[in-house]
Amino acid sequence: MSKALDVAMLIAVLIGLWQALNWYAGDVAISSPYDTTLHLIAQFERPRFWLHLAESIKAFGYALAIAWIGGIGLGVWLGAHRFAGEVAEPIVVALYSLPKVTLYPLVLLIFGLGISSKVAFGAIHGIAPVALFAMNSVRNIRPVYIKVGRTLRLTPLDAARRVLIPAALPEIATGLRLGFSLTLLGTLLGEMFASQRGLGFMIVNAIGLADTKTMMAVTLLLFIFAGTANAILLAGERALHRRV
Amino acid sequence: MTRAGAWRLGLLAGFALALELATRTGAISHTILIPPSAMLARLAGIVAEGQLVDDIAFTLLSVLTAFALAVSTGFLAGIGIHALPRLRRALDPFFATYYAVPFFVFYPVMIAIFGLSKLPVIAIAYLFAVVAMIVNTLNGLDRIPRVLAKVARVHRLSWADAAWNVKLPAAAPNLFTGIKLAIAYAFIGTIASEFIMATSGLGYSIAYAYNNFDNRTMYALMLFVVALVGAINLGLYEWEKRLMKRRTGR
Structure with missing residues (x-):
């Protein structure tokens, strides 16, 4: 209970800071918390906003599926x-820390304008951390589990499914x-550069039109x-940690 | 060189060679990708002619400034927050969400606050990098074994001695992770905000070349960024491995 109070207080401080910035820099640069909230609520009545939202959700969903499944597959194997x-770790780390925005033109040239380049761009952002954590977790599995698996003559697939993944979960x-x-x-960055739809496009468009309120609302x-x-994923993660 | 290192080099060289072959034979069209050798040639040309040297120097200076600020203030903030458990508990979900927000959208806000200068780019890169340093400083302080603090007390070390000779080395691996991430994020923040908004710098030059269908310059600069960040990372990776070896005494 006191934790909820702490978080509420932090949010209050953040809103206070936001308001202070608004007073300092003016409405043109940063809209006030109150105006922004009203503007956000108003967005939900506009059909065009729903179009952008649906597009972003779709692109993000695909990208997330690729990043999660591909990342776990790659990480467990490595x-x-x-x-x-050992060979691949520095390469994956380099991919993780690369400013991937610079590669965006390449992604666009390969995948073309439209949803597939957004999905690809989202996925290459997400896949490296998933793979790195999966790899470390598999490496840190207690050797005795693996020995039991080998004693029971599990096939590599069964070993992965019944031993490695549950132990590394x-x-x-994380x-x-x-x-x-x-x-x-x-995904949002992908939408910001070369897209006519999605929340990222809305933000960039609003910046171009100096429509600070919409930019802040999105x-x-x-x-x-x-x-x-x-918060939901964190709660799930804590439950998993407790189980082990 | 280790066997893994040799393999890694071979893998990368093979990849470059495959790209070279695929682009030279026309399996990949030149409008999509140019041969790596052509990228290198163009990059050498850019450096020799001295074009863009200002942009590159400028970007590196921004990265360095943001990185130095992020590591120093992030470290101090981490120590401060660690001393206040209640503040920390409240901040945890905030830190966890932090990296999902595209900070570049605040570039106009930064211009309103700092004016039209280099500062908005540095500010965004700093904001991007500082939280990684704070979080890793917290992790490092958490993982100092309690027994070490007791040993320091048994030896009646002064506060400063205990911090310098016991706590700092014990937290070093996590601090190192924080520093590595801060470099990466300072690069990402600087180049990404230049790419989107700024009117100079390496990121801007790439976006400018892209918008003018100047594929050769674009790929040459991309190669430069990828090689530079890759080299910094590999260097840090090796250095960290050596540090860890000394720690475990192997």
């Missing part, structure tokens, strides 16, 4: 195969949570969405 992991969940945030960021919506999703 973790189980020690030498392959809590740490993989990777999935990070992958969620970064995939969202990647950003607020993203923050609320990301915060809620993160």
